[in-house]
Amino acid sequence: MKLAAILALCAASLATMTDAYRIYNADTVNCRSSPSTGGSVVRTYKANDDVSLTCQISGENIKGNSLWDKTTHECYVSDYFIKTGSTGYVASKCNTGESPPTPPPSSDATPGPIKDDYPYPGQCDDIDPWRYFKCQCTSFVAWRINSRLGVKFNNYYKGPNWGNANTWDEAARKTGVPINNTPVPGCIAQTNSGSAGHVAWVAKVSGDSVTVEEYNYKRHKYSTRTVPKSSFNYIHIKV
Template identity: 65%
Template structure:
């Protein structure tokens, strides 16, 4: 009888201990809330084991709307965590808060230099672009604010320099037109390698963009220009 009681005790203890699961994506953001518009608090490398304390609903990432609260106190999309299930594997968070999803009122987010490599230029970033270039900054925004795992090989096609992003968009079926909306990508073939920027706001005949490596070498900037200055790539919005 004693052994049965002890076995039950140890089993209860085992289930009370938070399980650790590996991160499956490269540079996965852990945010202040369960959604892509929340601030990034930490970035996990692929293969990092995280402890999940509870789960809640948030922005849907490739069909999975579960977000895992980690022992670091931030939220990571369950899509990038190998829990062995697409459903809940632990208790629901008691106060998950707003999902912070990327609806029309949430994108594009604050106009600020939130680029993770600022001041650390040189070499290749986690999306396979050179750090502090316009392409790297826009790749960061697509990942962090749209919740899309975008890299230089998005949808199996090499997006390359900014002056080939329009071709890549057409090849992969991503909408591209002359109509900007906040949270889409501004693209031009002008110059030796072209340029891409993040659309922050749209006026009657103008567009305000955030960008890297334009007016300031390897630095952040924002400007308002005529709408016809760019093509517009709509990866999500």
């Protein structure tokens, strides 16, 4: 390859990142797979390490700073731990690559038909527009809340990080969202059982039984179950 072509290629690569900034405010800092402390740790930086940024995005609030910086290692660090010299953007905003999908027609009233209308089947492990991992129970329920209830719900609804399903009950209490043992169609079934808990969409209530729709109860797939009402707590975001 000729020298001019090599220089052009290097220039094109450098155009996608900012200058290096130092890690500070901690001895070690985790770089995560998503802009929240719920993301898995990809790598760890030490104080005074230099990192270059490819883009920045809003995420979980860390010590008053909700900005997260994506490094050239393809992971996210809270801007609180990177000395950029600014509390605002110093790089371009990260492009999630998509906008939230168009909700179904208004004829799909709450709770709507029992069917698999989730827009991301088979696209697992990427981050969805609501800041959850696709094909997880939380992503499916976030989709239903947005599409069926018309509520702009995401992982940071009303401020706190809702996180895994086993912290949705805590987030509901923090934000004043009603949570009780009384299900109604269109509310959210939630349990702390298992390593990360589980959430599902309440489709039908019959006596002491509740029918739920869910994702990832059967390995990244849609399914329905009818179980005793006592199986879940119930979060009433709108109904």
